[in-house]
Amino acid sequence: MPYPDGLFWTVPVSADAVSVQPDAGRARMRVTDQAILDYFDIPNALFHFEDPVSEDATCSFDIRWSGPVTDRYHLTDRDVGFTGHFVLPKASMTWSAHNAGGFSFASDPSPTTSVFALLGRMRNGVFLEG
């Protein structure tokens, strides 16, 4: 299992890191100095075969979801096992990171392109039929 307990590239954050109003197509996720690991490349991130396998790193980001909402829909997929109400707004973000090896990255203040953005209220697993 390449990640603890099989959970994929996911970290717990404080509750106030995320505010969301899905019906309005608005949300924000702000995280500062989140401790993570830099795995250098995707294959190594998946299979952990390089030596050293990773370096300590931190990242900070601020993502905003906002209108216009281009679609609202209900979706139930019983094969995969989830259901929910979703909206498709736009998103923008700032992002920075640095690792212990001296590499750093900071996104430019110039506008970002929202390729795909989604907000919703959903349930799966034991809550699917709830």
Added chain:
Amino acid sequence: MIPSNLDPSLVPQGARHVAATRHLLSRRGFIGRVAGGAGVLVGASLIRPGAVIAAPLKKNATPKPIPGGFEAGGIVFHTYSLGRDQEPSVITDFNGFVGVAQVQGTGTATNPDGSTETLLYDTDMRFMKGVYVGQDERMHQGTFSFI
């Protein structure tokens, strides 16, 4: 953005990452750092939660991954790619709010030798905020970031 020198079998269909478009082969790290998958990948550095994932949580409160996902190298990685009809959550037994953002832009990378360069990035960032049944089979409230 997925480089041509990356094994396509390692790249989940439809997924995106922060991607470098210059000097892709100038350092070891540049090669894979523009690969697919999920999360954020920046120019000269693929930065992932990896093994620190559950550190702030007690083991028994850790969420359970969704049962499905994409397969690479015989291993199922428990996430789906971005899309209108795709499951956005990576946590199962979950009831709450989700957000997904695939965003592209430019940024400045600073290498260890002090040199800088402009890079393009392409992200897949998500959140899950709500209640979930943890590995202890108890209900918990939590907020999670897919980075």
